[in-house]
Amino acid sequence: MQRLDPPDPSTYTDDQQRIAASIAGTRGSIRGPFGPWLHAPGLADPAQQVGAFLRYKSKMPGNLRELAICTVGQHWQANFEWFAHAPLAIEEGIDAGAIELLRTGESPVPLTDEEQLVYDLAREIITGGHLSDGSYTRGIDALGNELMVELIGICGYYTLISFTLNIFEVPVPDGEDAPFGG
Numbered sequence: 001m002q003r004l005d006p007p008d009p010s011t012y013t014d015d016q017q018r019i020a021a022s023i024a025g026t027r028g029s030i031r032g033p034f035g036p037w038l039h040a041p042g043l044a045d046p047a048q049q050v051g052a053f054l055r056y057k058s059k060m061p062g063n064l065r066e067l068a069i070c071t072v073g074q075h076w077q078a079n080f081e082w083f084a085h086a087p088l089a090i091e092e093g094i095d096a097g098a099i100e101l102l103r104t105g106e107s108p109v110p111l112t113d114e115e116q117l118v119y120d121l122a123r124e125i126i127t128g129g130h131l132s133d134g135s136y137t138r139g140i141d142a143l144g145n146e147l148m149v150e151l152i153g154i155c156g157y158y159t160l161i162s163f164t165l166n167i168f169e170v171p172v173p174d175g176e177d178a179p180f181g182g
Contacts, residue, residue, distance in 0.1 A: 007034030
C-alpha cells in the first residue's frame with residue numbers, strides 16, 4: 001500500500017494546480033513519483049521540469065536514454081520505474097532479451113557498442129558515484145561533453161525518482177506484476 005498518496009485535487013493550492021496541470025500536460029497523467037512530489041510543490045516543479053527535459057528534449061538518443069533509466073531502476077529495484085521504462089527501452093530499440101537479463105541482474109546482451117558503453121558508465125555512476133579516468137575518457141570520446149552531462153543527469157534524476165517510488169512504496173498499476181517483487 002502506498003505510504004503517501006497524492007494530495008486530493010479538490011484541496012490543491014494554486015501552485016499544486018499549476019504543477020499538476022504541467023505534469024498531466026506533458027505526461028498524460030499524474031502517476032509514479034509525481035503524486036507524492038505534489039506535497040512539496042517547491043520540489044515538484046523544478047524536478048518535473050528536469051525530467052521533462054531529460055525525457056523529451058535531451059539530445060541523448062532514445063535507446064541510450066531508456067537503457068540508462070532502466071539501469072538505474074534495476075539497481076534501485078524500483079518497480080514502477082521499471083514498469084514505466086522497460087517497454088520504452090524496447091520501443092527505442094534495446095533488445096527485449098537484454099532488458100529481461102538486466103531486470104534479473106545479469107549483464108544485458110546483446111547491446112551495440114554504444115549501448116554497452118552507456119550501460120557500463122551508468123552502472124559505474126550509480127554504484128560508486130564516480131567514474132574512473134578510463135571510463136570518463138571513453139565516455140567523453142564516444143558521447144562528447146553534452147551527452148556525458150546528460151547521462152550523469154539521467155542517472156541522478158532517475159535515482160531521485162527511484163528513491164521516491166521506493167520510500168513511498170508507489171505500486172505498479174493494478175493488474176501489473178511488480179518486476180522486482182514486493
